[in-house]
Amino acid sequence: MRSRSHLLNSATAERYHRDVTLTTSLVARKLAAVESPFTGVTPQQLAPVVDGVDLDKPLGDTAAALEELEQVYLRDAVWFHHPRYLAHLNCPVVIPAVVGEAVMAAVNSSLDTWDQSAGGTLMERRLIDWTAERIGLGPAADGIFTSGGSQSNLHALLLAREEALRTAGAGDPAGPAAARARILPTLRVLTSEVSHFSIEKSARILGLAPDAVVPIPVDTATRRLRPDALTRELERCARAGETVMAVVATAGTTDFGSIDPLPRIAALCERYGTWMHVDAAYGCGLLVSPTRRRLLAGIERADSVTVDYHKSFFQPVSSSAVLVRDRAVLAHATYHADYLNPERMAENAIPNQVDKSIQTTRRFDALKLWLTLRIMGPDAIGELFDDVVDRALQGWRLLDADPRFEVATRPQLSTLVFRHRPAPGTPPGLADDANLHAREALAAAGEAVIASTVVDGRHWLKFTLLNPATSLDDISAVLDLTAGYAERHLAAHAPEVLGA
Structure with a gap:
């Protein structure tokens, strides 16, 4: 029965308060005392310390576990909040978002169905609407929170693939299955040669041909995708009988922070009837910039957009979303399970987010952004x-x-x-x-x-x-x-x- 004393509930609320206070006090002291972004410890030096922990013998005491945590993790952690951490797309986090993390961990809502999250579902939907409004996608827009930019890009390309197969296979006398088998090997994704590796990875996961992702040259001075090169490739694909299922533009490449010429890419996608996806995982912070929003001009013409709030919105990992111009396309990711989200729930307008997601169980990551906006403002x-x-x-x-x-x-x-x-x-x-x-x-x-x-x-x-x-x-x-x-x-x- 002693194990029940570790469960968070009404009977253990005081212990929860005590242990969390002890923990936040420790982290606050560490934050105040950090002098460098990293200790320089090597895997060979740290591995024996971590491997020496006997996980079958609990310490039975929070204070003792936190003391051990100092040795296996906190002492050698990489501190993104330090001003000389200059490496990757890791941001220091804002305090309102950390408050949100504390709430969501304790309540532990899962955002797959209404009966597991209630108000959390509506809050996530409101934030999706807010982001879509900032992008300018229009009244039919929708989306879903994801684990990060890679999943958002995968989700967008899944939708683009299904739309391309549906359109190209319409009216095929051999039937949908035969049309799908015929068209799938011809699908192509055109993207900058310096775009994120998740585009290539997504193509493989989605069963596209090995050469499906076609890298488009960039301008060497700016590292932005060249519209003239994109035009030539679109024309080549048309001549070769290949179906361009998506053009992926990047608003903030990982290496250079370059923003592809979105208006010109949008015009080409419209001319060739091609899905336009914008990977704005990095550059999405411009959506709330008081001075630089113009750098995202053209993003409002996209069919789908990736945003990573855990980069330029200063949110803790993870907090990301994929947005679409037409909410109807999200049905390509919809599956109904009798035990979870039967079709009758959709018919009765029960807002189950799992109907839009490629994940089932999902954290209430939207709460962090919600509290950030309510406390700080965009x-x-x-x-x-x-x-x-x-x-x-x-x-x-x-x-x-x-x-x-x-x-x-x-x-x-x-x-x-x-x-x-x-x-x-x-x-x-x-x-x-x-x-x-x-x-x-x-x-x-x-x-x-x-x-x-x-x-x-x-x-x-x-x-x-x-x-x-x-x-x-x-x-x-x-x-x-x-x-x-x-x-x-x-x-x-x-x-x-x-x-x-």
Whole structure:
């Protein structure tokens, strides 16, 4: 019976309050004391500590478990709120959203059916409507919260595939099944060569041909999809009898933060009768920007849109959604189970969100965004995103004027791709090694966490700015450290080149 004392209910409410207070106090102390974004611990160093925990022997005490948690997790956690965490699309989170996490974890609503969530269903629907209004999708729009941008992109392409099969197979005398088998291998997805990898992954999951995803060249100066190249590929597909089921535009590429020319892409999709999906997982923060909303002009013409609130809306993971212009297409993901969402519920207008989702059980992630909007308001979120975009532009100017570095492109959002520029005559492979060494040395020393990527076959470094607390001084200091590590690596491995 003692195990029941751990269940959260009316009898254990006081214990819940005590333990949660103890936990939040610990985390608050950690947040106040963090001096670097990472300790530099290696997997080899930390694995024995974690593997040494005997999970079959409970500690039986919250305080003792939290003390152990310090050793296996908190001490070596990667702290996204630190101003020198500059690596990936991870944001510091706003306090109202963390309050939402506390509520949703305790109540534990599941957003698949009305009888498991009640008001949570209506709140999620209201937030979908609010987001669709911000995008400008029109009165027939709808959508669903998802686990993240990859799932949102998968969901959108599922709908696009089904619409393409329905349209191309209409009236086929051989019947729907034969038409589907005939058309499926001809389906194509056109997207920028620097779009998110989830497009390729989704195509494989959806059973498309191995060559179904066609990368469209980008402008080398801006890393935006080239409409002329897209036009040529649309024409080629038409001549070859291939069906373009979707064109995927990106509003904020992961590496460059580039925003494809949405109006021109929309016009081409309309001309060729092709589904337009916009992956705005990163750039969706512009929807609430007081100064930069214009950068998303054309997104309102999309058939579907991915948004990741857990990137540029400063929400805890996970919080994402896929939006569609025409709610009727969501029926492609509808399945009825007698025990869960029988058809009679839809007939009686019972709002079961599982009718739209490719997930069944889903967390009430919408609650975090709801409380954020009710406490802070959308303009405040937009101001935070504007801050990091402003800082990226300042960082670009710093890099562009620094002879130690070369920078790939002027940022549209908050990503900077750059590399240490070695002395003339340095072998390209050694220059790559120096840049990668600098990244690893920064993390090992706990001084900063930055990312790397490959551009035109060469290794580059990357800052992804999503923390408004990151200052230009932070950026300058990390650049100095980066240059120092790269130059010492070059001096150790090719001193004759460095001295030339």
